Amino acid sequence: MNNNLFLNYINSAINGSKVVQANFLNVLDKVSKTVIKICNHENLIINLDYTPSTSWPTYKNKTVAFVDGGLDKTPMPSSAPLTIRAGSYIVNKAANEQLFKVNNSKIVDLFDPDNELYDFIDDDSFEDMMLNKKKDAARIICEAATLVNHIQSGKKYDFCFLHGPIQAILTPFTQQGFPPFTQLATEDFIPFINGKKDKERKKRRMTPEDRHFIKVYLECIKFIKKSPFPIYGVVETAVSAAYTKNLLYNFKNKGHISSKDYKETIDTINKYRITDSNLFEIILKRNQALKPIEIQKQFYGNKLIQRSMWDEVIEQYPKIFMGYVKATDNQSPIRIETLNYPKNLIKDFGYILCVSRLLPNYGYLAGLAVVDRFVKISNFMSKASRNYRSTHLLKQAINNKDQNTVSLALKILSKKNRAWINRPTKRRK
Amino acid sequence: MKKRSKWQTIGTVLGETNINEFFFSLKNYQAKKGDIVATETNVPDGNGKIISVTVWGKIMSIDCSNEWFPRQAAQELANEDIDIRDTILPTTRDELICKVSILGYTKNNEDKLKLLPLVYPVKPAASVDYPNSNDVEKLLISDLNSKHPIYIGSLLARESVEIKIDADNLVSRHVLITGMSGSGKTVMVRRIISELMQKMFPMLIYDIHGDYLGFVQKNKQMFPNNKVKLFYPNLSIKSEDKEIIYTLIEKLGKPLTEPQNDYLNSLINKVKYEESSLIKYINKLITQSKDYIKDRNSKTKGASSGMGHIKAATMFVVNRSLGQVVKKLVSMEQTNFRHRKKMANLKFEQLPDAGTEPEKIISKGQLSILYLKGYETLPASAIVSILSESLFKHRQEVEEEIPPFLTIIEEAHNFIPSRTENKDNLPSVETIRKLITEGRKFGTGLMIVSQRPARLDETIVSQCNSHISFRIKNQKDQKFVRDTSETFDAEDTKQLPALANGQGVISGQVVNFSLPVQIKFDEQLLNTDIGNENFISTVEKWDDKETVKLRKKFAKDFSSISESNQRRPH
Structure with a gap:
């Protein structure tokens, strides 16, 4: 029976898979050919000049900040520790400046009612899912707050790059019951909100709505949009087809394609889960880029991704500009996002290409790879933290002197996924 | 000793340690390979108490890495002629990891440093300090209990730390000095001789190349209290x-x-x-x-x-x-006479009969140099054998007609070749084997100097209790040094091929532990008569002698005569 199963399994891989995959490639090929035509028609593909030996000496005196956030999500049933830090690698080689700086950091226990990050809401529904969302929201806001810090510092940057999208998708945080940040945390993230003077700040008490992620993040985004220097969010792998879908949408609006063709193509893209990465991997050649197009990030076409009580606020979010740069033949192109259309598109994208080509195989901004390592919460930290928390739990249980409590603590500490190692086996001789 | 607070902190011990070695993260440019460092730890004293001690170690290697500088970036920089100083790549995040070989520990509350073997690992996360030069010097000499330390140079990694070795062990327990030609062996020997001359210790050198004739030239100027005698061999036998x-x-x-x-x-x-x-x-x-x-x-x-x-x-x-x-x-x-004639200003004497007048060769404060240039291996070996044997007998006798002395054998592979060289029947081999095994009792120490250690007699080398090795490139020789010296640190032998002139590793009974050193160069002891073998300059100044000029002049005439001669021979 097993033999038959194996045979069928292999047969399916040989014959069935062949058909399915041929069909996928066929669809991808056709969509990409169409998208290429549209891109060409819209004159979106640009060739970037890559002459590093002459470009780098001119880039030498640029002041650039690379920003990223690091997060430790140590899973513990008895507590919800969260460590976040967002930091920067600021470099200007001509000025002999190579500065590594942690701009924002938070260490809290989300189960602690008095934690300084979120207001405590006693709601145990979808606890795990909500916990992860809280952690993600905290990371996103820390990164955005770091960009705010750089703008506020008054330092004359030539560029600022964020590891990740310039504007995150908000849908996960619109869920009912998602807690607001505390007053303290909010003031920390958006220090400009109450004016510069401390006295004024104390006067105004913000409402829970004002302190909600959707609102605080909006304040950050608005502030970032006004930045005197270009700020780009750079995404390594695009898992969505936002660029393609918006491109088709604009094309339809111009009347170049029918609503029916638009709808069917979007359906196909969704059904086959075709992403921008898939398509532009085929369309773009090395040292080529796609001009940014304007995208309402929280919408697909004219439709809000998911409706919620935050719709009105979400509609206030500015549109972003999204483009792609392909730095290497080995990897998919990288997605470049910005809140304002680049004033010097060719120069800026040329710089991005140069910095990305410093990792010729990976094709991603080397400065972001550097800051990623810098802010990462190292294993030794999370391990030590976990050990202390476990010890603490066990000590408390033992102090309780109740055998059941100790037993419970032990079970909590040893809570792991079901593992093959625990399955019943014959006794070994 | 409560000095640690004055020492500069240069790093932090990494997570895993043992009693033999530890690793630490080093601050940029704060120490070098071969440096002596210290850290503090607690050890059980065996009486139920825990005592705080200073652990001493030697930096054996330093690894540097910049995790944030990926390999592929290096590839792009090279391929595209990009200067890293122009790019955004970080150049200040080098991580330096030092491997430290633990030398032992000293008790913190004792003024005299006594190095004891560590029996408990050092503390991870402890700070690592850079001890003062004076404290390092004290440590280096502490265990030797030397009554007669002699200065030979400085710690390779730290010029301010003077290295002294124990003269008593040096002159009685035999030393092997190895290294390629020009690596610093002779510089080392000259240094030791200078120091021992100050102590009026008698020495006999078998000098093949005339490397030690500088002592004769500078006798009055530098060693007014010593006698330096220069002998040429007398081919007489009993x-x-x-x-x-x-x-x-x-x-x-x-x-x-x-x-x-x-x-x-x-x-x-x-x-x-x-x-x-x-x-x-x-x-x-x-x-x-x-x-x-x-x-x-x-x-x-x-x-x-x-x-x-x-x-x-x-x-x-x-x-x-x-x-x-x-x-x-x-x-x-x-040939020997011709070489001597070139150095007319040096006074050569015929070697006295060691049997009847040993005091003319060995006496307090005297350095005797037997100039062997021009002699082939066998006669030179015979001369060395006869003379050494004869002097040794005088030390064996109850009367002790001559004081203890040190014999220095240059180019020793000529006199004590390995069995594999098939020269076992050289008379000097047996004599030196006897000397090296019994010499300690009678105060006839040997200093064996060779550029090809692998070609030396293994029995003799194994009796040398101290080794000083300079640059060695030949792999056979490196292996030989590693295998025969029990006191050489494995990491030290790795650096033998990379040592510069005058840099060596010293180990054995003359020092506390294996040490990389920079030998002090006594420039004034160079023999100015021999010169620097600058043959190109010699050729540039060359002018044929009159006889050669005449020969050349007539050669053409005679050649034309023989060319014209076409007749058959009768």
Whole structure:
């Protein structure tokens, strides 16, 4: 029976898979050919000049900040520790400046009612899912707050790059019951909100709505949009087809394609889960880029991704500009996002290409790879933290002197996924 | 010792430690390989108490990495001619990890440093300090309890730390100095000699190249209280050493068959040895042999000499062989003489008879140099063997006619070759084996100097309790040094091929632990008469002698005559 199963399994891989995959490639090929035509028609593909030996000496005196956030999500049933830090690698080689700086950091226990990050809401529904969302929201806001810090510092940057999208998708945080940040945390993230003077700040008490992620993040985004220097969010792998879908949408609006063709193509893209990465991997050649197009990030076409009580606020979010740069033949192109259309598109994208080509195989901004390592919460930290928390739990249980409590603590500490190692086996001789 | 607070902190011990080594993260440019560092830890004292101690270690290697500088970036920089200083890549995040070999620990509350073996690992996350030079010097000399330390140079990694070695062990327990030509062996030997001369310790050098003639030149100026004697060999042997003639004939002449050896034997027995020059004696043998040949060819058929049973051909062969030996010995003497003549301002004396006048060679405050240049291995070996044996006997005797002394054997592979060299029958091998095994009792220390350690006799090398090794590139020699020296640190031997001139690793009983050192160069002790072998300059200044010029001038005329000559020979 097993033999038959194996045979069928292999047969399916040989014959069935062949058909399915041929069909996928066929669809991808056709969509990409169409998208290429549209891109060409819209004159979106640009060739970037890559002459590093002459470009780098001119880039030498640029002041650039690379920003990223690091997060430790140590899973513990008895507590919800969260460590976040967002930091920067600021470099200007001509000025002999190579500065590594942690701009924002938070260490809290989300189960602690008095934690300084979120207001405590006693709601145990979808606890795990909500916990992860809280952690993600905290990371996103820390990164955005770091960009705010750089703008506020008054330092004359030539560029600022964020590891990740310039504007995150908000849908996960619109869920009912998602807690607001505390007053303290909010003031920390958006220090400009109450004016510069401390006295004024104390006067105004913000409402829970004002302190909600959707609102605080909006304040950050608005502030970032006004930045005197270009700020780009750079995404390594695009898992969505936002660029393609918006491109088709604009094309339809111009009347170049029918609503029916638009709808069917979007359906196909969704059904086959075709992403921008898939398509532009085929369309773009090395040292080529796609001009940014304007995208309402929280919408697909004219439709809000998911409706919620935050719709009105979400509609206030500015549109972003999204483009792609392909730095290497080995990897998919990288997605470049910005809140304002680049004033010097060719120069800026040329710089991005140069910095990305410093990792010729990976094709991603080397400065972001550097800051990623810098802010990462190292294993030794999370391990030590976990050990202390476990010890603490066990000590408390033992102090309780109740055998059941100790037993419970032990079970909590040893809570792991079901593992093959625990399955019943014959006794070994 | 409560000095740690004054020492500069240079790093932090990493997570895993043991009692033999630890790793630490080093601040940029705060220490070098070979540096001595210290850290604090607690150890159980064996009486139920925990005591705080200072752990000393030597930096064996330093690894540097910049995790944030990916390999692929290096590839792009190279391929595209990009200067990293222009790019955004970080150049300030080098991570330096040092491997430290633990030397031992000293107790914090004791003024005198006594290095004890560590029995408990050092603390991870402890700070690592850079001790003051004075404290390091104290540590280096502490365990030797040396009454007579001698200064040889500085710690390789730290110029301010003076290195002193124990002279008592040096002169009695035998030292092996190895290294390539020009690596610093002679510089080291000169340094040791200078120091021992200050202590009036007698020394005898077998000098093949004239490397030590600087001592003669600077005798009055630098060592006014010492006598420096320069000898050339006197090829005389005692009657009991007559056997050496067999070896000389075997090696320098034509190898003899058994009947020929028998004839030689009877010849030697018949001709009385008068303890004069060896050459004279061999000439006497030749004359006597000629007489025998005449007698053999006469009508009496050798009846009067009693050699009638020996074939004339046998006699001829022995005669020819003796002739060859004499010719070679005379040639060597003349070569040595020519070299001596070049240094007319140096006073060479014929080597006195060590049997009857040993004090002329070995006496308090005297440095004796036996200049062996020009002599082939075998006669040189015979000279070394006879002289060393003779001096050693004087030390063995109850009267002790001469004080303890140190013998320095330069180019030792010529005198004590390995068995694999098939030169086992060199007379010096047996003598030096005897000296090195018994010498300690009688105060006749040996310093063996060679550029090819792998070619040295293993028994002799194994008796050398201290090793000083300079740059060695040859892998066989490196392996030999590693295998024969128990005191060399494995990491130290790794750096042997990369050492610069005058840099060496010293280990054994003259120091506390294996140390990389920079030897002090005594420039004033160079022999200015020999020069620097600058042959190109010599050729640039070259002018043919008159006879050569005439030969060249007439050569063309004679050549044209022979070219014109077309007649057949009669």
